[in-house]
Amino acid sequence: MQHKPINTLIVDDHPMVIEGLKTLLGDDDRVAIKTHFVNGTDTLSFLKEDTVDVILLDVNLPDINGVEMVTKILNIRANIGIIGLSTYSEPSIINQMIKNGVKGYLLKNATADELVNAITQVHQGNFYFGSEVQKILADSVTQESRDLPKLTRREKHVLTLIAEGKTTNTIADELFISPLTVETHRRNLMQKLEVSNAASLIKIAVEKQLI
Amino acid sequence: MQHKPINTLIVDDHPMVIEGLKTLLGDDDRVAIKTHFVNGTDTLSFLKEDTVDVILLDVNLPDINGVEMVTKILNIRANIGIIGLSTYSEPSIINQMIKNGVKGYLLKNATADELVNAITQVHQGNFYFGSEVQKILADSVTQESRDLPKLTRREKHVLTLIAEGKTTNTIADELFISPLTVETHRRNLMQKLEVSNAASLIKIAVEKQLI
DNA sequence: ATCAATATACTGGAAAACCAGTAGAAAAAA
DNA sequence: TTTTTTCTACTGGTTTTCCAGTATATTGAT
Numbered sequence: 224m225q226h227k228p229i230n231t232l233i234v235d236d237h238p239m240v241i242e243g244l245k246t247l248l249g250d251d252d253r254v255a256i257k258t259h260f261v262n263g264t265d266t267l268s269f270l271k272e273d274t275v276d277v278i279l280l281d282v283n284l285p286d287i288n289g290v291e292m293v294t295k296i297l298n299i300r301a302n303i304g305i306i307g308l309s310t311y312s313e314p315s316i317i318n319q320m321i322k323n324g325v326k327g328y329l330l331k332n333a334t335a336d337e338l339v340n341a342i343t344q345v346h347q348g349n350f351y352f353g354s355e356v357q358k359i360l361a362d363s364v365t366q367e368s369r370d371l372p373k374l375t376r377r378e379k380h381v382l383t384l385i386a387e388g389k390t391t392n393t394i395a396d397e398l399f400i401s402p403l404t405v406e407t408h409r410r411n412l413m414q415k416l417e418v419s420n421a422a423s424l425i426k427i428a429v430e431k432q433l434i
Numbered sequence: 435m436q437h438k439p440i441n442t443l444i445v446d447d448h449p450m451v452i453e454g455l456k457t458l459l460g461d462d463d464r465v466a467i468k469t470h471f472v473n474g475t476d477t478l479s480f481l482k483e484d485t486v487d488v489i490l491l492d493v494n495l496p497d498i499n500g501v502e503m504v505t506k507i508l509n510i511r512a513n514i515g516i517i518g519l520s521t522y523s524e525p526s527i528i529n530q531m532i533k534n535g536v537k538g539y540l541l542k543n544a545t546a547d548e549l550v551n552a553i554t555q556v557h558q559g560n561f562y563f564g565s566e567v568q569k570i571l572a573d574s575v576t577q578e579s580r581d582l583p584k585l586t587r588r589e590k591h592v593l594t595l596i597a598e599g600k601t602t603n604t605i606a607d608e609l610f611i612s613p614l615t616v617e618t619h620r621r622n623l624m625q626k627l628e629v630s631n632a633a634s635l636i637k638i639a640v641e642k643q644l645i
Numbered sequence: 646a647t648c649a650a651t652a653t654a655c656t657g658g659a660a661a662a663c664c665a666g667t668a669g670a671a672a673a674a675a
Numbered sequence: 676t677t678t679t680t681t682c683t684a685c686t687g688g689t690t691t692t693c694c695a696g697t698a699t700a701t702t703g704a705t
Binding site: 324340344347348349350351352354357361385386387388389390418420421422423424425426429 | 535551555559560561562563565568572596597598599600601629631632633634635636637640
């Protein structure tokens with residue numbers, strides 16, 4: 224069964240990348256490259272007039288940053304599938320992009336197969352992330368929940384209660400121990416985690432997703 | 435081109451679901467159902483001896499909960515693709531499952547097409563999430579960053595600084611304003627967000643990802 | 646130009662958190 | 676069993692946060 228090709232838009236400020244993509248995708252009749260733009264502004268005004276199925280979006284545009292672009296594009300056309308593209312990859316940026324609604328993410332060393340696969344899947348409303356991207360994301364997750372100094376069970380428990388915004392007295396009540404003890408735990412926690420107030424304590428707790 | 439079928443394992447404690455899956459997948463020669471289990475323990479001991487390509491994993495098993503199962507399975511066989519299955523869907527659980535390494539997630543009303551697609555994609559190392567699941571995840575994201583009462587620019591700024599663990603005086607210095615003013619902002623923040631200490635303030639800030 | 650919202654700043658007092666040091670009981674590890 | 680770690684609890688004192696109320700300058704919108 225032969226569907227009609229997926230209308231695809233390339234947004235990248237590097238002519239080489241544009242040509243490369245056109246060549247890589249040119250042979251495949253499942254994908255049709257409609258046109259391309261080299262900046263965000265032109266892309267957005269185009270989308271107000273016309274539309275496409277999928278956008279291959281460079282994350283480092285000269286005028287508008289990738290994360291914002293995603294929001295703006297989806298604001299104009301909610302059902303366009305966006306695939307992020309970048310050469311290197313910072314987990315936090317990828318995470319933000321995903322949160323804002325990209326359906327796929329590829330590094331620029333992606334193969335033609337990967338590209339077509341990504342475009343097809345995203346067009347069908349599914350996610351597609353290149354294997355390198357997945358690795359990066361996985362690493363960033365494990366890294367977070369890793370290296371917090373060895374806290375005792377009790378300390379962890381107290382920490383979560385602190386992080387829930389409970390006061391020393393409340394915690395003491397809840398654990399049937401003296402407020403003074405809770406204080407001691409708190410102090411030990413602060414020392415172990417090298418901070419000097421409950422605020423930072425909570426920040427850490429949340430980051431290491433203890434809560 | 436005809437590949438050899440993807441070896442799939444079903445883990446679910448509802449016989450009806452098992453039979454249903456077998457029927458739905460039985461016609462498709464891209465997928466071969468190796469066997470099935472009705473609880474977590476049996477599944478894990480099987481995996482110590484033998485392996486499969488993809489597991490369709492019910493999230494509500496009688497003995498071991500879904501989130502733990504994912505970790506345990508990947509501990510034994512890191513390169514099995516796991517697809518979560520559940521009837522209803524709580525965002526937080528799905529999120530946890532993803533964090534622990536599931537590559538796909540479907541509701542039990544998935545069509546045969548979706549099932550095969552999910553299995554194929556996951557087997558290739560890609561993600562696959564059913565459209566309803568995606569909707570649920572998207573909602574939960576927007577919900578989080580949604581309804582925080584309208585804070586003023588300054589208040590948001592102060593909030594982020596508080597959330598970074600900075601003390602009132604530090605913040606005052608940084609913003610070139612009086613500590614008393616910072617205090618006022620803090621108090622307004624607490625009032626608007628309906629909490630009674632900086633701790634909870636930070637918790638909220640983090641949850642609504644203001645930082 | 647005017648009105649509302651925001652940002653700024655204060656007083657004064659109560660509550661909670663933070664700091665430093667000590668120490669006994671219970672549990673876990675050697 | 677002995678040793679170490681963890682959990683418990685205290686004294687005494689300093690700092691910071693929290694609460695309530697007030698008030699003025701600045702900014703933004705109509």
